[in-house]
Amino acid sequence: MNLLRLGQLSYLWLFASMNEPPIVSTVDQPGDIGLVEWKDYTSQEVFTFECGSTLPGFTLRYETYGRLNADRSNAILICHALSGDHHCAGIHSMKDRKTGWWDNMIGPGKPIDTNRFFVICSNVLGGCQGSTGPSSINPETGDAYHLDFPVVSVRDMVRAQYRLLTDGLGLDTVFAVVGGSMGGMQVLQWGIDYPHVVQRLLPLATTARQGAQAIAFNEVGRLAIMQDPDWQNGAYPVGEGPRVGLAVARMMAHITYLSDEGLEEKFGRSRVPAAARDLFAAEFQVESYLRYQGQSFINRFDANTYLYLSKALDRFDLYGPDGRLEDEMQKVEARTLVVGFTSDWLFPPSQNRAITHALLRCGKDASYAEIDMSLGHDSFLVHAPELYELVRSFLS
Numbered sequence: 539m540n541l542l543r544l545g546q547l548s549y550l551w552l553f554a555s556m557n558e559p560p561i562v563s564t565v566d567q568p569g570d571i572g573l574v575e576w577k578d579y580t581s582q583e584v585f586t587f588e589c590g591s592t593l594p595g596f597t598l599r600y601e602t603y604g605r606l607n608a609d610r611s612n613a614i615l616i617c618h619a620l621s622g623d624h625h626c627a628g629i630h631s632m633k634d635r636k637t638g639w640w641d642n643m644i645g646p647g648k649p650i651d652t653n654r655f656f657v658i659c660s661n662v663l664g665g666c667q668g669s670t671g672p673s674s675i676n677p678e679t680g681d682a683y684h685l686d687f688p689v690v691s692v693r694d695m696v697r698a699q700y701r702l703l704t705d706g707l708g709l710d711t712v713f714a715v716v717g718g719s720m721g722g723m724q725v726l727q728w729g730i731d732y733p734h735v736v737q738r739l740l741p742l743a744t745t746a747r748q749g750a751q752a753i754a755f756n757e758v759g760r761l762a763i764m765q766d767p768d769w770q771n772g773a774y775p776v777g778e779g780p781r782v783g784l785a786v787a788r789m790m791a792h793i794t795y796l797s798d799e800g801l802e803e804k805f806g807r808s809r810v811p812a813a814a815r816d817l818f819a820a821e822f823q824v825e826s827y828l829r830y831q832g833q834s835f836i837n838r839f840d841a842n843t844y845l846y847l848s849k850a851l852d853r854f855d856l857y858g859p860d861g862r863l864e865d866e867m868q869k870v871e872a873r874t875l876v877v878g879f880t881s882d883w884l885f886p887p888s889q890n891r892a893i894t895h896a897l898l899r900c901g902k903d904a905s906y907a908e909i910d911m912s913l914g915h916d917s918f919l920v921h922a923p924e925l926y927e928l929v930r931s932f933l934s
Contacts, residue, residue: 568586569646570928571628571638576601579660579706587700590595591688594677594850598702598906599668600624600660603644604652613709614650614933615699615736616640616718617661617724620847621788621839623667626659642921645693648930655713662724663698664690664847666840673776673840685772690846692720692854696727700735711735714933718742718918719885720847726870726893730856733871740932742877742918742925745889746856746863752884755794756848759787763841771844784841792831797881797914863896874904875932879917905932 580597587665588592601624606613616626618639627644629637644650644657664687672687679686703709715728715736722744729739741777745752763769766783774780805824820826856866876895878890887908909924911917918925 551582565760569648571603571641571645571652574601574603574625574628574630574638576624576630579702581701581705583701585663585701587688587694588691589689593670593688596663596670596698597674598660598663598670598698599665600658600702601626601628601638603627603657604655606656610709611711612655613703613707613712614655614657615703615715615728616644616650616657617699617715617721617728618659618662619717619719619721620844620851621791621835622721623665624661624665624669625658628656639769639919643926643929649926650716650872650933651930655933658703658707660699660702662695662697662847664843664850666843667838671840672772672842672846675810682776684774684842686781687846689849691850691856692723692727695732696724696731696852699724699728700732700733703735711737714738715745716740716742716929717743717744719915720851722885725918726856729870729872730866731869731875732777733869736872738932739872739874740877740929741890741893743875743879743882743885743890743915744867744876744883744893745934746853746893747854748885749889752794755790755884756852759790759847760845762786762790763845769841772845774841779841781836783827784836784839784844787844788835788839789832791829793918794884795914795916797883797912799881799912804913820864847906863892864900867893867896867902868900870900870902874902875907876904877907877909877918877928878906879913879915880910881912882915882917884915 578597578599582595585593615829622639625638627638646653650657653732661667662671664671666673674681674683677766712735715725717725722741725739725741726928728736763780763783766780769775769780801824810820810823810826820829852888857863858865867926876890876894878887880887891906894904907928913920915927
């Protein structure tokens with residue numbers, strides 16, 4: 539094993555064989571996806587959750603970018619984080635002010651190159667952006683499921699995605715599954731549950747199980763939602779609900795996605811104009827930023843979905859009852875690159891390294907990369923040339 543350092547990038551490069559010829563992009567400079575449309579896949583088969591509850595069927599909303607090649611071997615599945623969705627690249631209309639959440643990573647000539655790959659991203663089962671979740675209509679009652687929706691796990695999310703890929707898109711194999719945070723958990727579960735399907739795994743800023751601190755922050759967020767009188771025990775009308783509680787939960791979570799150094803660099807103790815604030819209005823720029831994050835979140839996310847998905851994160855545990863991560867990692871057959879970030883204190887580098895070490899102890903083709911960035915857990919979402927080069931190299 540050799541530890542290599544390139545500028546601010548430190549990584550352990552352990553690829554045993556890289557004999558496949560590279561596929562060369564047809565553009566010299568990265569381009570944009572442009573206008574995209576979402577689609578819905580609906581399964582009419584009964585779906586049994588890991589908890590034992592069932593649904594008569596389900597819908598996953600998804601988007602695709604690029605084209606499937608002749609032998610259907612170039613598909614890449616993108617898995618989103620807790621607050622993400624299926625819209626990870628491009629725009630839906632010329633009026634959109636923001637592109638998809640990973641537009642810097644996906645597109646013609648970009649690290650996940652749509653000139654080479656057919657890219658798929660779906661909103662997870664239990665989500666609130668078109669996929670079946672707590673805010674969806676229960677056909678038995680004609681009302682939203684609310685808390686009657688089955689308890690959803692990361693494994694349930696992956697099993698629903700498997701149906702989308704095999705039944706909905708007719709794919710037998712996937713070249714790679716890629717995702718960060720909760721998306722990285724899904725990536726690992728894909729490698730464990732469907733080793734015959736996926737060839738490469740790229741989990742970023744993730745963990746095989748959350749520590750007590752991450753669970754604690756999730757619990758504070760959930761209590762903020764459930765203590766809001768507008769939560770109504772989860773039975774709030776569609777379009778309404780615990781907006782204050784959800785905003786506070788988002789503000790709390792967003793702090794964990796950042797780092798002390800990153801916040802100091804961006805805001806420090808800068809203040810908003812004095813004329814624009816009352817006694818307890820936002821005084822510092824960082825306060826104003828967090829309030830904006832909370833308010834923008836409640837306009838696009840469902841509170842019950844937040845409760846369900848955050849609980850799925852807490853319960854995700856690949857170590858099992860015996861505390862042996864190797865028991866699950868032994869099932870993985872795909873070539874794997876795990877990426878951690880030095881300033882990530884939500885899922886710190888040690889947790890990412892533990893995944894790689896377990897894979898290596900099982901004799902798997904695994905590598906670990908650690909990138910020195912100051913932006914915390916969300917580093918995988920921002921402009922990061924070192925990460926781009928890693929992703930591009932791994933996929934080629």
